Amino acid sequence: MKKIYICLFCFCIFLSILYGLSFSQGGLQLPVLSSPEEYGDIFIDRVSTKNKVTPVVFSHWIHRVKYTCRVCHDELEIAMKSSETEILCGKGEAKGERHCVKCHNGKESFAFAPKDAEGENCKRCHNADSSPNRQKFFELQGKLPRSKFGNEIDWGKALNDGLIKPKDSLSDKTRTIVHDKILTLKAEMSGISPAVFPHKTHEQWLDCANCHPEIFNIKKKTTKNLKMANMLKGEACAICHLRVAFPLNDCKRCHPKMRG
Ligand code: HEC
Ligand code: HEC
Ligand code: HEC
Ligand code: HEC
Ligand code: HEC
Ligand code: HEC
Known part of the structure; x- marks a missing residue:
């Protein structure tokens, strides 16, 4: 009699393990996503905290409206991994021609320096938070075809319908x-x-x-x-x-x- 109970007990454990396995395969445990306006935001802190400045938040949606991925991740050799690239800032002096400086030069987009008394220019990048751009995001989202997840924008359709025209290169190269x-x-x-x-x-x-x-x-x-x-x-x-x-x-x- 005792043996039967032990067997039954083992069988139940076996069943629950089997059930657990099949459940974790069928009902995929998807990671929690950030809100649409923050989806694609990258927190960059390779050297900021060490140098006592607020880390940088880089927002993908702002940039992908104007450039394809390859401009940054191929032409400008930026890694597809946060805090991997040695991005030059030189405490705002921004010497050289690489990464952010290639565009944030006062011509393609706003420059690193000069900063005003409150260091406003610095704060546009060193803000650890992209909420100042929330309103801009929802205005953009309103104009583009929607999808269900992520930025809730169908980026592929937006591109094919000509609603966004991202540059594919900073030189005149065409592909x-x-x-x-x-x-x-x-x-x-x-x-x-x-x-x-x-x-x-x-x-x-x-x-x-x-x-x-x-x-x-x-x-x-x-x-x-x-x-x-x-x-x-x-x-x-x-x-x-x-x-x-x-x-x-x-x-x-x-x-x-x-x-x-
Ligand atoms: C970005 C594309 C993509 C999305 C989105 C996606 N899958 Fe997959 N899925 C794949 C690829 C690629 C494979 C592998 C096919 C192969 O074996 O070559 C796969 C395989 C699978 C398999 C087979 C087992 C395995 O692990 O390979 C299951 C089950 C599955 N997907 C379920 C789902 C479910 C459920 C969702 C939505 C919650 C989903 N997938 C969303 C691309 C995707
Ligand atoms: C266009 C965006 C941008 C602007 C504007 C900007 N920075 Fe940076 N800064 C960065 C990025 C990106 C890094 C690298 C962050 C990291 O890896 O932690 C960085 C790094 C730094 C560092 C760490 C060490 C170094 O110099 O690389 C300091 C200090 C710094 N910035 C100060 C400033 C100051 C002061 C200003 C304003 C005059 C400023 N930054 C403006 C993007 C910017
Ligand atoms: C204007 C420049 C720029 C454009 C355009 C751009 N990215 Fe990025 N991307 C970055 C920067 C900067 C980082 C952070 C790199 C670092 O910290 O070393 C990054 C990081 C990433 C990461 C790593 C995220 C993580 O959590 O580690 C992925 C994936 C990525 N980008 C995909 C894309 C895709 C896909 C596109 C096009 C739809 C794209 N990027 C367009 C600049 C860009
Ligand atoms: C976003 C990622 C991505 C990009 C960009 C990409 N590929 Fe692929 N490629 C894949 C994947 C995924 C496979 C299938 C790999 C597997 O099943 O193991 C593949 C397979 C292939 C294959 C073998 C299958 C076939 O179609 O015969 C060739 C050839 C290929 N890619 C060429 C290219 C070329 C050329 C480019 C650029 C013009 C390119 N790929 C760009 C993801 C990519
Ligand atoms: C290929 C060119 C390019 C590169 C590289 C680039 N940016 Fe930009 N960035 C722009 C343009 C253009 C805008 C303005 C977009 C708009 O207003 O619609 C912008 C906007 C921004 C904004 C929004 C700020 C505001 O107040 O409106 C931030 C923050 C920013 N970039 C940070 C960065 C950082 C940090 C890097 C490097 C990691 C970087 N950018 C690399 C072109 C670039
Ligand atoms: C290097 C980045 C990258 C990788 C890796 C990648 N994709 Fe994509 N994929 C994109 C981008 C960018 C788009 C454009 C749509 C968007 O941004 O939401 C896209 C679009 C797609 C679409 C078009 C959906 C539609 O509705 O038109 C499919 C399908 C897709 N990816 C499947 C895959 C599968 C399957 C894999 C892996 C085998 C894969 N992707 C790997 C970046 C990537």
């Missing part, structure tokens, strides 16, 4: 789309509709070198961490699709045939 193939990435799990990867959509914003060979192999279905479990940790597609581009929550944009 042509070279790889116009939609990849179908069939999931390893049965019953899951495949994910699609449109090269063209990505090339409108990005350079091949932003993805190949560091994030993805140039051979279909060979990239090891191309799985939802890794993506939930911010890897593979989620390097962009949890931080700047529409987030993982939008299942159907990658799995167009997914039900529900």
Whole structure:
């Protein structure tokens, strides 16, 4: 009799483990997202706190209206990882021609210096918070096609409808789309509709070198961490699709045939 109880007990534990596993795979634990006006804001503090200045908040939506990703992440060699790039500021002296200084020079956009008595110019970047731009964000959002998550703006449609015209280069270089193939990435799990990867959509914003060979192999279905479990940790597609581009929550944009 005792044996039967022990067996029953073990069986129950076994069942609950099995249930727990299947639940964590089916009902994906998606990370909490920031609000639409703050989605894509990057907190930069490689040297600020050390130098006793307020850290910098860089807002992607303000910039992607005017420039494609490749301008900064290819041409200006800014890393796709917060606080990674050695960004020059020189306590506001801003010597050189790199990173923020390339544009914040008083011509392309406002300059680092001269600052006024309150250091206002400094505060535009060193503010640890982007709330001064809230109103501007909602005005912009009101003019652009909407989506459900992230900035709640359909950036791809905004671009294709000509509602935004981001520069693709700071020089006069023009590009042509070279790889116009939609990849179908069939999931390893049965019953899951495949994910699609449109090269063209990505090339409108990005350079091949932003993805190949560091994030993805140039051979279909060979990239090891191309799985939802890794993506939930911010890897593979989620390097962009949890931080700047529409987030993982939008299942159907990658799995167009997914039900529900
Ligand atoms: C266009 C944006 C921008 C403006 C304007 C700006 N900074 Fe910076 N500053 C940065 C960035 C980005 C960093 C790098 C932050 C980091 O990695 O922690 C930085 C770093 C610094 C640092 C750390 C050490 C160094 O010099 O690199 C100091 C000090 C500093 N800024 C002072 C100032 C002062 C004073 C002003 C106003 C005269 C100013 N900044 C204006 C963007 C700006
Ligand atoms: C005007 C310049 C600029 C443009 C345009 C731009 N970025 Fe960034 N991006 C940055 C900077 C600056 C950082 C922070 C880098 C650092 O601190 O080293 C960053 C960081 C990132 C990160 C890392 C986020 C994190 O949490 O670590 C991702 C991902 C990213 N960008 C994707 C994109 C995508 C996708 C686009 C186009 C839709 C884009 N960026 C357009 C300047 C830009
Ligand atoms: C490729 C050019 C370019 C680069 C690189 C760039 N910016 Fe900008 N930035 C602009 C332009 C243009 C605007 C004005 C956008 C507008 O008003 O619509 C702007 C606006 C801003 C604003 C909004 C401020 C306000 O008060 O309106 C901040 C803050 C800012 N940039 C910080 C940065 C920081 C920090 C970096 C470097 C990490 C950086 N930018 C790199 C072009 C650039
Ligand atoms: C946003 C990221 C991204 C960008 C940008 C990108 N690719 Fe890819 N590419 C991928 C992914 C994801 C795969 C599939 C990898 C896998 O399944 O393991 C892939 C696969 C490929 C393949 C093999 C599959 C096929 O279509 O034959 C080629 C070739 C390729 N890319 C070329 C390019 C070229 C050329 C560019 C630039 C013009 C480019 N890619 C830009 C993400 C990207
Ligand atoms: C380097 C950044 C980056 C990576 C990595 C990346 N994407 Fe994207 N993706 C973008 C950007 C930017 C857009 C434009 C839309 C936006 O910003 O929300 C986009 C758009 C898309 C779209 C178009 C959706 C629509 O409604 O038109 C699909 C589908 C997509 N991505 C799937 C993927 C998949 C699948 C992967 C991984 C295999 C991936 N992406 C990796 C940056 C990236
Ligand atoms: C940015 C694009 C993207 C979004 C958004 C996305 N997925 Fe995926 N998903 C993929 C890719 C790529 C794969 C891997 C396909 C393969 O195996 O090659 C995948 C695979 C899967 C798998 C198969 C198991 C695995 O881990 O690989 C499941 C289940 C899944 N996705 C569910 C979801 C659900 C549910 C959502 C919405 C909450 C979602 N996905 C949103 C791109 C995406």
